[in-house]
Amino acid sequence: MYEDFGEILINGGNRGLGLGFVKQLLSQAPQKIFATYRSAETAKELLELATNNPRVLIPILADSTCEEDVSNVAKMVSQETNKLDLVINCVGYLHNAEHGPEKSLRQINANQLLESAKMNALPTLLLAKYFQKLLKHDQPSVFSAISA
Numbered sequence: 001m002y003e004d005f006g007e008i009l010i011n012g013g014n015r016g017l018g019l020g021f022v023k024q025l026l027s028q029a030p031q032k033i034f035a036t037y038r039s040a041e042t043a044k045e046l047l048e049l050a051t052n053n054p055r056v057l058i059p060i061l062a063d064s065t066c067e068e069d070v071s072n073v074a075k076m077v078s079q080e081t082n083k084l085d086l087v088i089n090c091v092g093y094l095h096n097a098e099h100g101p102e103k104s105l106r107q108i109n110a111n112q113l114l115e116s117a118k119m120n121a122l123p124t125l126l127l128a129k130y131f132q133k134l135l136k137h138d139q140p141s142v143f144s145a146i147s148a
């Protein structure tokens with residue numbers, strides 16, 4: 001299946017599932033993988049992979065909860081290609097250090113809920129907004145989001 005995808009964007013490709021997708025897809029000889037990361041600190045392995053796969057793996061610094069960043073990523077990708085076959089959003093979280101997954105209404109916290117929506121819903125919507133043009137072409141394309 002992966003061999004059908006020549007040009008790919010992995011959002012949040014620096015660690016976890018995103019980095020796993022990058023590694024798996026790299027082994028299928030794609031034309032290009034664009035992979036976003038928001039800090040070099042958490043992207044050492046991705047950046048090393050990019051150094052070892054020049055012109056194929058293109059890391060892009062961006063925070064995908066920021067609309068301006070997502071718009072800029074789309075502009076950068078558009079300079080390299082006129083289409084994408086696969087977009088996977090891997091940015092998201094189930095819980096963080098301050099807040100676990102809610103198991104009852106008593107645990108709902110408004111600020112945490114808004115923060116969760118920002119991180120778990122916003123990136124997918126922004127990616128859909130800014131990448132729909134590159135995904136519309138005469139071959140099948142896939143837009144997907146990994147989420148809890």
Ligand SMILES: NC(=O)c1ccc[n+]([C@@H]2O[C@H](COP(=O)([O-])OP(=O)(O)OC[C@H]3O[C@@H](n4cnc5c(N)ncnc54)[C@H](OP(=O)(O)O)[C@@H]3O)[C@@H](O)[C@H]2O)c1
Pocket residue numbers: 011012013014015016017018037038039042063064065090091092093094119146147148
């Ligand atoms: N792993 C699993 O088994 C599993 C199972 C089911 C569902 N999921 C869901 O799949 C998604 C990815 O899981 P994962 O295990 O790969 O997670 P992960 O290793 O924690 O990676 C999370 C990604 O989100 C980014 N991120 C975190 N906080 C952010 C913020 N405030 N703004 C922008 N980006 C931010 C991280 O960037 P930084 O490195 O810069 O923080 C990283 O790229 C999550 O929604 C998770 O809940 C995971």
